Amino acid sequence: MDNTLTELWVYLAREPLLHLTLTLLAYLCGVKIHQWSGQSALANPVVIAIALLVGLLVITETPYPRYFEGAQFIHFLLGPATVALAVPLYQHFSRIRSQLLPITAGLLAGSLTAIVSATGLVWLLNGSRETLVSMAPKSATTPVAMGIAEQLGGLPALTAVLVIMTGIIGAVTGPLLLRWLRIDDEATRGLALGVASHGIGTARAFQSSDLAGAFSGLGMGLNALLTALLVPLIVQLI
Amino acid sequence: MLESLALLLVCQMVGELLVQFIAWPIPGPVVGMTVLFLLLAIRRGVPEHLRQTCLTLLSHLSLLFVPAGVGVVVYFEAIAQEWGIILVALVVSTVATIAVTAFTMNRLARWLDKRHG
Numbered sequence: 001m002d003n004t005l006t007e008l009w010v011y012l013a014r015e016p017l018l019h020l021t022l023t024l025l026a027y028l029c030g031v032k033i034h035q036w037s038g039q040s041a042l043a044n045p046v047v048i049a050i051a052l053l054v055g056l057l058v059i060t061e062t063p064y065p066r067y068f069e070g071a072q073f074i075h076f077l078l079g080p081a082t083v084a085l086a087v088p089l090y091q092h093f094s095r096i097r098s099q100l101l102p103i104t105a106g107l108l109a110g111s112l113t114a115i116v117s118a119t120g121l122v123w124l125l126n127g128s129r130e131t132l133v134s135m136a137p138k139s140a141t142t143p144v145a146m147g148i149a150e151q152l153g154g155l156p157a158l159t160a161v162l163v164i165m166t167g168i169i170g171a172v173t174g175p176l177l178l179r180w181l182r183i184d185d186e187a188t189r190g191l192a193l194g195v196a197s198h199g200i201g202t203a204r205a206f207q208s209s210d211l212a213g214a215f216s217g218l219g220m221g222l223n224a225l226l227t228a229l230l231v232p233l234i235v236q237l238i
Numbered sequence: 239m240l241e242s243l244a245l246l247l248v249c250q251m252v253g254e255l256l257v258q259f260i261a262w263p264i265p266g267p268v269v270g271m272t273v274l275f276l277l278l279a280i281r282r283g284v285p286e287h288l289r290q291t292c293l294t295l296l297s298h299l300s301l302l303f304v305p306a307g308v309g310v311v312v313y314f315e316a317i318a319q320e321w322g323i324i325l326v327a328l329v330v331s332t333v334a335t336i337a338v339t340a341f342t343m344n345r346l347a348r349w350l351d352k353r354h355g
Contacts, residue, residue: 027301046300050307057311064312071305077295078302080246082267083253084292086274087284102347110339117334121327131320135327139335142306143265161313162328164306169332177333183340191343196335203299213296219339221268228264 013062019070026052041175046200047168078199085202085221088214095187095211096218103191107219110195111226114139115234123238134158136235138166140227141198141220148231163198170197171204186212194219242291249274 012018029052030045037043057067068075089096096103115136122132133154137145142163149159174193183189186209193201194216202220206213253270278284310317317324 023304024301027304046303046307049301049304050310053304053308054311057308064309067308068305071308074302075305079250079267079270080243081295081299081302082265083246083249083270083274084295086249086271086278087289087292088296089271090275090278090284093279099343099347101350102343105346106339106343109342110335113338114331114335118327118331121330122323125323125326127320127323127327131324135324138328139332141265141268144268157313158317160306161310161317162324164303164310165328166332167303168307169329170336173329173333174336177336178340181337181340183344185344185347188340188343188347192336192340195339196332199299200303203303206296206299210293217271221271224268225264 013060013066016070016073019062019067020073021070022056023049023053023071023074026056041172044168044172044204046203047172050168082199085214085217088210089217092187092211092214096215099187102188103215103218106188106191107195107222107226110192110219111139111223111230114196114223115227115230119234119238130155131158132238133235135162136231137227138162139196139198140224144224144228148228152232152235164200167197167200170201174201174204175208187215190215191219194221195223198223239287239291242285242288245288246270246274246291246295249277 026049027045030043030048033048034040034043034045053067056062057064118135118138119132122135127135130153133152134149134156136152136154137148137159139145140148140163142160145159145163146156148154150156170193174197175189178189178192183192189208190202190205190212193205193212197204198220202213202216205216250267250270252273253268254266256269256273257264257266
């Protein structure tokens with residue numbers, strides 16, 4: 001590279017502005033590709049953006065903490081966005097109240113399935129105890145899942161990665177799976193995405209409708225509470 | 239817009255503070271969501287400016303997960319040792335959870351509908 005160009009790059013790479021901008025551009029790229037693909041569930045904007053950015057960080061040998069200095073401004077908005085879920089929840093509250101029993105049953109069955117199948121599979125495949133414990137709370141939202149893993153002797157950092165991967169897997173396979181199962185009720189689709197794949201599932205649900213998003217947010221919130229309750233009990237049994 | 243953002247942040251802060259006093263690992267923003275919900279229930283309605291801000295924020299919710307997702311790079315080695323087991327467990331468990339949740343809710347709702355005729 002030309003000397004002045006290198007200097008320019010070194011200057012830019014120190015500023016949070018660069019990685020903030022790159023994160024936005026990578027996401028917009030993901031959205032465009034998603035639209036070109038005819039809104040295919042497999043061309044998920046989050047997956048595309050993460051792949052582009054990871055590639056870029058590897059090529060430019062940028063350590064993650066430096067990247068995060070810029071990206072943290074986007075990351076920070078997760079808090080207020082979670083609070084904002086109260087609005088669709090409130091607007092669809094009459095629907096939620098009328099379906100209290102099916103919601104509770106779906107939530108209980110889903111939460112148990114998530115914990116038992118994940119820990120059971122790791123156990124069956126002879127995975128380490130550490131992986132098993134870190135895997136148990138994977139369907140809960142990140143801060144809850146990390147807290148549980150830490151409390152039970154798992155690796156919170158590994159849990160964070162597993163939670164994100166769970167979210168992405170749910171957001172990519174969920175809509176296809178639900179269509180295949182012929183579940184066309186938006187509320188049911190939303191709840192299932194929220195219980196299985198927390199915020200990333202909820203983000204996906206909002207793309208199909210406001211109602212699905214509200215139920216997904218509900219599923220995410222309730223499953224966070226239930227997972228914190230159930231995981232310690234289930235892990236003790238294994 | 240500014241009012242709504244301030245309200246969201248205040249709710250989050252109240253949530254974070256409340257979490258300090260309870261021994262359950264619930265994230266502050268989830269408690270903040272409950273606080274805002276209660277406020278809306280007391281007020282009996284959503285102000286238009288708040289509705290606009292929240293919808294804007296939520297329509298770009300996916301973007302907000304990108305920075306954390308990139309963090310996968312850092313812990314790649316932790317996964318690399320048992321990546322096969324992890325991948326199988328994650329995919330099977332997530333697919334099963336979606337199917338079981340949707341199926342249970344769907345069937346029970348239909349059964350209740352029939353019973354009430």
